[in-house]
Amino acid sequence: MGGCAGSRRRLSDSEGEETVPEPRLPLLDHQGAHWKNAVGFWLLGLCNNFSYVVMLSAAHDILSHERTSGNQSHVDPGPAPIPHNSSSRFDCNSVSTAAVLLADILPTLVIKLLAPLGLHLLPYSPRVLVSGICAAGSFVLVAFSHSVGTSLGGVVLASISSGLGEVTFLSLTAFYPSYFLLLTSPEAQDPGGEEEAESSARQPLIRTEAPESKPGSSSSLSLRERWTVFKGLLWYIVPLVVVYFAEYFINQGLFELLFFRNTSLSHAQQYRWYQMLYQAGVFASRSSLRCCHIRFTWALALLQCLNLAFLLADVWFGFLPSIYFVFLIILYEGLLGGAAYVNTFHNISLETSDEHREFAMATTCISDTLGISLSGLLALPLHDFLCQLS
Numbered sequence: 001m002g003g004c005a006g007s008r009r010r011l012s013d014s015e016g017e018e019t020v021p022e023p024r025l026p027l028l029d030h031q032g033a034h035w036k037n038a039v040g041f042w043l044l045g046l047c048n049n050f051s052y053v054v055m056l057s058a059a060h061d062i063l064s065h066e067r068t069s070g071n072q073s074h075v076d077p078g079p080a081p082i083p084h085n086s087s088s089r090f091d092c093n094s095v096s097t098a099a100v101l102l103a104d105i106l107p108t109l110v111i112k113l114l115a116p117l118g119l120h121l122l123p124y125s126p127r128v129l130v131s132g133i134c135a136a137g138s139f140v141l142v143a144f145s146h147s148v149g150t151s152l153g154g155v156v157l158a159s160i161s162s163g164l165g166e167v168t169f170l171s172l173t174a175f176y177p178s179y180f181l182l183l184t185s186p187e188a189q190d191p192g193g194e195e196e197a198e199s200s201a202r203q204p205l206i207r208t209e210a211p212e213s214k215p216g217s218s219s220s221l222s223l224r225e226r227w228t229v230f231k232g233l234l235w236y237i238v239p240l241v242v243v244y245f246a247e248y249f250i251n252q253g254l255f256e257l258l259f260f261r262n263t264s265l266s267h268a269q270q271y272r273w274y275q276m277l278y279q280a281g282v283f284a285s286r287s288s289l290r291c292c293h294i295r296f297t298w299a300l301a302l303l304q305c306l307n308l309a310f311l312l313a314d315v316w317f318g319f320l321p322s323i324y325f326v327f328l329i330i331l332y333e334g335l336l337g338g339a340a341y342v343n344t345f346h347n348i349s350l351e352t353s354d355e356h357r358e359f360a361m362a363t364t365c366i367s368d369t370l371g372i373s374l375s376g377l378l379a380l381p382l383h384d385f386l387c388q389l390s
Contacts, residue, residue, distance in 0.1 A: 037176055041169065042287075048165035051135040051158035052104060055142070057275035059100035060256060060268050062142070062151045063093045090257045091267050095148075096383030101252040101376040103155040108163030109373050112366040115167045116226065116359060127168045134161035163369070170345065170365050174358035221359055229356050230363055236344045237367045242301040243340040244371030246308040247333055251278060253379030257315045257386055260323040270323065274330050281334020286342045293343065300340040307333050315386065341368065 055062075111119075119127075134157045141154030221229075255274045259267055294300065307329060314320045344364065352360045 041173065041176075044165075044169050045286075047135075048131065048162060048169060051138050052162035053275075053279055055100065055104050055138070055155045055158045056251070057272060057279070058142075059097035059252065060093070060271040062100055062155070063095050063097060063148060064268065090387055090389075091259050092256065092383065092387035096253070096380050097256050097271075098252045098376045098379035098383060100152065100155055101248065101372065101379070103152045104159045104162075105369060105372045105376060107156055107159040108166075109366070109369045111160065111163040112167055112362075112369050115366075116363050119167065119362070120171070120358065124168060124172060127164055131161045131165040131168065134158070134164070167362050167365050170361040171358050173345075173349065174354075174361055221356070225356075226359060226363075229352070229360055233348070233360055233364055236297065236348060237364055239297040239301040240340055240344050240364070240367035241371040241374075243297075243304045243337055244368040245375045246301070246304040246371075247278075247337045248372045249375035249379055250308055250311055250330075250333060251275070252376060253382050254311050254315055256383070258311065258323075258326055260326075263323050265323070273327065277327055277330045278334040278337075281331045281336075282338035282341075283334075285335045285338030288339070289342050289346055292339070293346065294339060295343075295347065297340050297344055297347070300336050300343075304333065304336050304340070307336070 138154045138156075138158035138161065141157060142151050145151045145154060251274075255271055258274070259270065263270070265273065311326075311329065314326075320326060344367070345361065348360050348364055349357065
C-alpha cells in the first residue's frame with residue numbers, strides 16, 4: 001500500500017509531469033502464487049516420504065523373502081527355514097521388522113546430524129537430484145533382490161533419499177515465510193510484510209541455484225549463535241523425540257506381534273493394514289494445520305506414550321477381542337504423530353527470526369529421526385524376548 005500511496009503523491013506533486021504508478025500484482029494473483037507454492041511443497045513432501053513409507057510397510061514381506069523366495073540363486077537349496085520359534089503365539093520372523101526400521105533410519109540420522117554443520121553450502125538442486133536418484137535406486141534394488149541383505153541395501157538408499165530430501169525441503173521453507181501461515185489463515189496478512197510475502201510468492205520452488213541468502217542467514221551464524229538457537233529449540237525437539245519414539249516402537253516393535261488368528265487376514269496382510277492405517281492418520285493430521293493448531297506439543301507426546309503402554313499390555317495379555325479395535329488405535333496413533341510433526345515446525349516458523357529460521361528447521365528435523373532410531377534399537381531385543389514365549 002505504501003508504494004501505491006507514494007506513486008499517487010509523486011503524481012500530485014509534479015507539475016505537468018505524469019508519473020506512471022508501479023505495477024503491482026493483484027491480491028488474487030498473490031494468493032494464487034502462494035497456493036501454488038503450498039501445493040508444490042505438499043507434493044515434494046509426498047514424493048520424499050514415498051520410498052521411506054513403502055519400505056517400512058513392506059518390512060514384514062522383506063524379512064519373509066528369504067523363506068518364500070525358493071532357490072533363486074545358484075546355491076544348492078538347504079533345509080527350509082523355520083520361524084524363530086514355531087511354538088510362539090506371535091508367528092514371528094527370525095528377525096524383527098525393527099531391522100528394516102534401522103536400515104531405513106540410521107542413514108537419515110547421520111545426514112541430519114551433519115546437515116547443520118555444512119549442508120547449507122551445497123545448492124538445493126544437487127541435493128534434490130541425489131535424493132531422487134537414491135529413491136529410484138531403492139525400488140530397483142529391492143524389486144530385483146534375491147536376499148534379505150540386498151533388500152536392506154535398497155532400504156538404505158530409500159533412507160538416504162528421505163533424509164536428504166526432508167532436511168532440504170524443510171530448510172527451503174525458510175525462504176517462503178507465507179508457507180506455514182498460508183496453511184492456517186490465508187486471508188490474514190500483515191500489511192507491513194506484504195512486499196516480503198509478494199517476493200516469496202514469485203520465487204520458484206526449485207531453482208538452478210540456492211535461493212538468495214538473507215543477511216545473517218544460517219551460512220553466517222557463528223557456533224555460539226547456533227548453540228543458543230539449539231537450546232531454545234529443545235522445548236520442541238524433546239516432545240517430538242518422545243512422540244516418534246513411542247509411535248515407531250509401536251509400529252516396528254509391536255505391529256508384528258499384534259497377530260489375530262480369528263480373522264480372514266493373513267499375518268502379512270494384517271501388518272500391511274496396520275501400516276496403511278497409521279500412514280492414513282499421519283497424512284490426515286499433517287494436512288490439517290488450518291483446522292487445528294496445537295501450541296503445547298507435550299500433550300501429544302503424553303498421549304502417544306499412553307498408546308504405547310496400552311498396546312504393549314495387549315501384546316502381553318492379549319485382552320483385545322478383535323483386530324478392529326487395534327485398527328482404531330493405530331489410526332489415532334497416526335493422527336497424534338502427524339499433528340506433533342506439523343505443529344512443531346509451524347510453531348518454530350512463527351517463533352524464530354528470519355536469520356535463524358533455516359538453521360532451526362534443519363536442526364529440529366533430527367528429532368523424529370532420533371526418536372525412531374532409539375525405538376528400533378529397543379524393539380530388536382523386545383522382539384527376541386517375546387518370540388521366545390510359548
